[in-house]
Structure formats: C-alpha cells, structure tokens
Amino acid sequence: MLLxxxxxxxxxxxxxxxxxxxxxxxRTSTHHARTADAYFTWFSTLVKHYxxxxxxxxxxxxxxxxxxxxxxxxxxxRFFNCRPLVVGRPECLLPQQPRVDQGTQxxxxxxxxxxxxxxxxxGNLIVVDFGTATTFDVVGVDGAYVGGVIAPGVNLSLExxxxxxxxxxxxxxxxxxxxxxxxxxACMQSGVFWGYVGxxxxxxxxxxxxxxxxxxxxxxxxxxxxxxxxxxxxDRFEEDLTMHGLTVIYQYNKENG
Ligand SMILES: Nc1ncnc2c1ncn2[C@@H]1O[C@H](COP(=O)(O)OP(=O)(O)O)[C@@H](O)[C@H]1O
Ligand SMILES: CC(C)(COP(=O)(O)O)[C@@H](O)C(=O)NCCC(=O)O
Ligand SMILES: [K+]
Numbered sequence: 001m002l003l004x005x006x007x008x009x010x011x012x013x014x015x016x017x018x019x020x021x022x023x024x025x026x027r028t029s030t031h032h033a034r035t036a037d038a039y040f041t042w043f044s045t046l047v048k049h050y051x052x053x054x055x056x057x058x059x060x061x062x063x064x065x066x067x068x069x070x071x072x073x074x075x076x077x078r079f080f081n082c083r084p085l086v087v088g089r090p091e092c093l094l095p096q097q098p099r100v101d102q103g104t105q106x107x108x109x110x111x112x113x114x115x116x117x118x119x120x121x122x123g124n125l126i127v128v129d130f131g132t133a134t135t136f137d138v139v140g141v142d143g144a145y146v147g148g149v150i151a152p153g154v155n156l157s158l159e160x161x162x163x164x165x166x167x168x169x170x171x172x173x174x175x176x177x178x179x180x181x182x183x184x185x186a187c188m189q190s191g192v193f194w195g196y197v198g199x200x201x202x203x204x205x206x207x208x209x210x211x212x213x214x215x216x217x218x219x220x221x222x223x224x225x226x227x228x229x230x231x232x233x234x235d236r237f238e239e240d241l242t243m244h245g246l247t248v249i250y251q252y253n254k255e256n257g
Contacts (some may be wrong), residue, residue, distance in 0.1 A: 003080065004246035005072060007063035008109060009132035011222065012156075014043060014160035015243045016054050023052050024242060026212025032067035038075035059102045060092075060250045062108040065131075074240070085253055087112055087246070091115070096144040109242060110137045111145055111158045113251075117218055118143035120238075124205055124213050127241065128153060128234065130221035136203055138211070149203050154223050157192050175229055193230070200233050 003015040003172060012030045016023040026036075047054050059076040059085050064070050076084040081215050085092045087105050087108040095115055096107050113127040115136050123141035128134065131154070136149035152160070162170045171188045179194055181187035208215050219227065219234040220241040228237050238244070 001054060001056050001058075002035065002247065002250055003054075003059045004250070005059065005061045005063075005078075005084075005110065006112070006242045006246065007061065007062055007065055007068050010045065012068070013238075013243070015246075016047075016052065016056065017243075017247050022240065023054065024050050025240075025243070030065055030068060030199075032065060032071075034068070034071060035070050035255070036071050036078050037073065039075045040079045054081045056082075058082055058250065060087070060246050061085070061110045062087040062246060064107050064109050068216060085250060087249060091257075093253050093256055094249065096142060098145040099140065100145070100147060106133070110135055110148065112242050112249060113137050113220065114139045114143065114145040114245070115248045116241045116243075117238075119248045120241075120244065121216055121218070121236075124211070124215050126207055126215050126217045128200060128204075128217065128219045128221075129242075130219070130223035130225070131228065132156060134199075134221075138207060138209065138215075142215075149207070151203070152194055152201060154192060158188060161188055161192075168234035173223065173226065175226060194224075196227065197230050197233065204233075 004015045004017055006013045007030055013026050014026045057062055058091050059082055061072050071241050073084055074238055078083050100106055117125045117127050118139050123143055125139040127137040131151045134151045134153050138148045140146040158171050161168045176186050176189045179190055181190045204217055216233045218236045218238055220238050225235055227233055
C-alpha cells in the first residue's frame with residue numbers, strides 16, 4: 001500500500017492508497033518542527049480510529065515546504081522501512097518534463113496537479129489550486145506543465161488586510177449575500193470573494209487567449225468548494241486531484257524507475 005503525502009504551506013494531507021482507491025485522508029497543519037515520532041503517533045491513532053488495515057510499503061511526498069521533508073523521510077524510513085519518493089528530486093521521474101525557464105524550481109504540488117489532471121482529462125488544461133497561494137497550472141497538449149500564474153491566497157489576502165490596517169478585524173472567508181457590504185466584515189468578505197471571482201475569470205480568459213485552444217478548467221484545494229458556489233468559474237471540481245497525481249507519479253516510477 002502507498003502512503004501519499006501532500007505538504008502545502010498551510011496543511012499536510014496523508015492518504016492511503018490500496019492500488020485502487022484511497023482508504024482514508026488525514027489532515028494536519030504543516031509544521032516543520034514536527035518529528036517523525038509525532039507524525040507516527042498522530043497517524044497511527046487516526047488509522048486505528050477509522051479501523052483501517054494499513055500495510056504501507058511505499059511512501060511518496062510532495063512538499064512546497066522544503067524543511068518538512070527531512071522529518072517525513074525519517075518517518076517513512078523508521079516506521080515503514082522505505083525510502084520515500086520525493087517529487088522534484090532528480091531520482092523521482094515525471095511522466096512529462098516541465099517546459100519552463102532554465103533554473104526554475106516549479107512547486108512540486110504544481111507538477112503533481114499537472115500529472116493528475118492529464119491522467120484524467122488529457123492535455124490543454126488549467127488547474128486552479130486554492131491553497132495558501134492561488135495557483136494556475138497550465139498543462140500542455142502532451143501533459144507537460146508549461147507555466148502558470150501565482151496569486152496571493154484567499155486567506156492570505158484577508159489576513160494581509162487585518163495585519164496592515166488597525167481597524168480591520170480578522171475575518172473568515174465566506175460568500176457575502178451582496179456586493180455592497182453594510183458592515184466592515186461584509187465589506188472585507190465582498191472585496192476578497194468577488195475580487196477572486198473576477199481574478200479567476202480574467203486569468204483563465206487570458207490564458208485561453210494566449211494558448212489559442214479550448215482549455216478545461218479544473219479546481220482543487222481547500223477553498224475551491226466555496227468558489228464553486230459562486231458561478232460558472234470551473235468545468236470541474238476535484239478535491240483529490242493532488243492525491244491522484246501522486247499515485248500517477250508513483251506508478252510511473254514503479255514502471256520506469
Ligand atoms: N474546508 C475548509 N474550509 C475553509 N477553509 C479551508 C478549508 N480547507 C482549507 N481551508 C483554508 O484554505 C487555505 C488553503 O488550504 P490548503 O488547500 O490546505 O492549503 P495548502 O495546500 O497551501 O496547505 C488555508 O488558508 C486553509 O486554512
Ligand atoms: C506557489 C506555491 C507557494 C503554492 O503552494 P501552496 O499554496 O500549495 O502551499 C508553491 O507551488 C511553490 O512554492 N512554488 C515554487 C515556485 C513555482 O512554482 O514557480
Ligand atoms: K496552491
């Protein structure tokens with residue numbers, strides 16, 4: 001069985017894959033100082049709680065936070081007796097090479113999203129990932145990551161308002177009833193929520209214009225469901241896209257490594 005680990009700047013997600021389906025998905029906050037022992041205590045408690053018979057033999061990691069990889073490697077080695085595949089490292093093969101400027105270190109999450117989305121839908125895709133940052137990953141006709149867009153994340157934007165302006169409170173994102181807010185919280189939610197609706201529309205339209213071909217738009221990441229309610233922003237919402245991409249890359253390495 002495979003343990004797939006997707007570590008973002010905010011949350012780290014663990015999923016157990018039995019070769020056919022995900023048996024469970026567990027989430028913890030990303031914290032570089034968490035030790036291998038702490039990961040295992042948390043992980044084994046939840047696996048037991050859900051009554052899962054986990055026989056993990058392989059581990060694959062994608063991490064946008066380089067510092068956490070050390071402890072995750074120790075976790076894989078100590079408790080599952082395996083050397084994990086780490087996306088972005090030379091020994092981890094990718095089904096398609098990214099086409100970016102020389103020396104660019106593409107976020108591993110974006111390479112994984114591209115591999116997962118291409119496996120499900122073929123080429124010419126835009127993956128919008130609402131994580132800490134909001135990223136647009138453009139997948140070419142052959143499945144390669146060919147570039148994209150990085151915008152500030154939704155919660156990051158709200159937090160920036162709070163941090164920089166003395167009279168603006170901490171606010172959770174929500175879809176406001178109206179555009180015109182009649183209190184501070186509603187005004188802030190409106191600015192960020194409808195601002196992001198506009199941002200997604202504009203960026204997708206411009207990507208399509210630049211690429212000159214029809215592109216399927218797939219949304220994923222913690223806050224994607226909120227924007228799905230808004231209006232016709234995406235063709236698909238796939239919560240498990242990054243996890244699926246990790247299984248695709250794992251399989252590819254098994255067959256070609
Ligand atoms: N179900 C949810 N409801 C509301 N906010 C969420 C939910 N899941 C994640 N978030 C928030 O969405 C943002 C992105 O989360 P996530 O996709 O886990 O980010 P990353 O992959 O960068 O770690 C974070 O600010 C997180 O707190
Ligand atoms: C853009 C990101 C910060 C997104 O990370 P996330 O929101 O998933 O935590 C990450 O993909 C990253 O660090 N990228 C490196 C630069 C690049 O992809 O071009
Ligand atoms: K992201």
